[in-house]
Amino acid sequence: MHFKILIQTIKERREMLQVTQETLAELSGVGLRTLKQFESGKGNPTAETLQKLGDALGLELCFKIKEL
Amino acid sequence: MHFKILIQTIKERREMLQVTQETLAELSGVGLRTLKQFESGKGNPTAETLQKLGDALGLELCFKIKEL
DNA sequence: TTCAAAAGAGCAATATAATGCACTTTAAAA
DNA sequence: TTTTAAAGTGCATTATATTGCTCTTTTGAA
Numbered sequence: 671m672h673f674k675i676l677i678q679t680i681k682e683r684r685e686m687l688q689v690t691q692e693t694l695a696e697l698s699g700v701g702l703r704t705l706k707q708f709e710s711g712k713g714n715p716t717a718e719t720l721q722k723l724g725d726a727l728g729l730e731l732c733f734k735i736k737e738l
Numbered sequence: 739m740h741f742k743i744l745i746q747t748i749k750e751r752r753e754m755l756q757v758t759q760e761t762l763a764e765l766s767g768v769g770l771r772t773l774k775q776f777e778s779g780k781g782n783p784t785a786e787t788l789q790k791l792g793d794a795l796g797l798e799l800c801f802k803i804k805e806l
Numbered sequence: 807t808t809c810a811a812a813a814g815a816g817c818a819a820t821a822t823a824a825t826g827c828a829c830t831t832t833a834a835a836a
Numbered sequence: 837t838t839t840t841a842a843a844g845t846g847c848a849t850t851a852t853a854t855t856g857c858t859c860t861t862t863t864g865a866a
Binding site: 768769770771772775781782783784787 | 822823824825826827
Binding site: 822 | 864
């Protein structure tokens with residue numbers, strides 16, 4: 671399964687802030703391997719992992735109502 | 739870790755649509771046990787699980803920029 | 807083109823998410 | 837109060853997410 675939008679958001683935000691994967695891993699408390707997997711579209715991260723990454727980047731994980 | 743907002747959103751949406759946990763489990767393809775755990779605040783679901791539940795309820799998992 | 811930093815990938819160990827089954831608890835209607 | 841459908845829990849198994857280590861690939865600046 672793909673999480674294109676989630677991945678793209680994290681990646682864009684990280685790059686906008688000029689933070690490397692390594693630094694984000696440290697800041698967020700998520701393992702570097704896990705972050706690499708996620709950003710390269712390989713993983714199926716847990717809510718906790720997503721939330722940790724979001725926290726470090728000023729992003730909040732949420733559900734949005736789909737418009738028709 | 740808590741995912742209060744995510745849980746609340748799923749639960750409210752499910753109840754608004756008058757769907758039982760059992761039905762949502764069937765519709766979404768998520769195991770009933772998994773859904774129960776999630777809604778009772780016990781779990782740490784994967785992105786795939788969250789997405790499946792969201793899909794069945796017309797909700798999209800996303801990151802929102804935190805306002806100061 | 808070279809070189810260094812950043813990103814991506816294979817492997818293996820450990821932790822834990824997903825799941826079904828059976829049982830208990832809760833809540834709402836008769 | 838009784839009933840029962842819905843929700844929550846304990847346990848065990850299987851699948852897989854997380855992680856570090858090491859190595860390869862990519863990328864951008866000199």
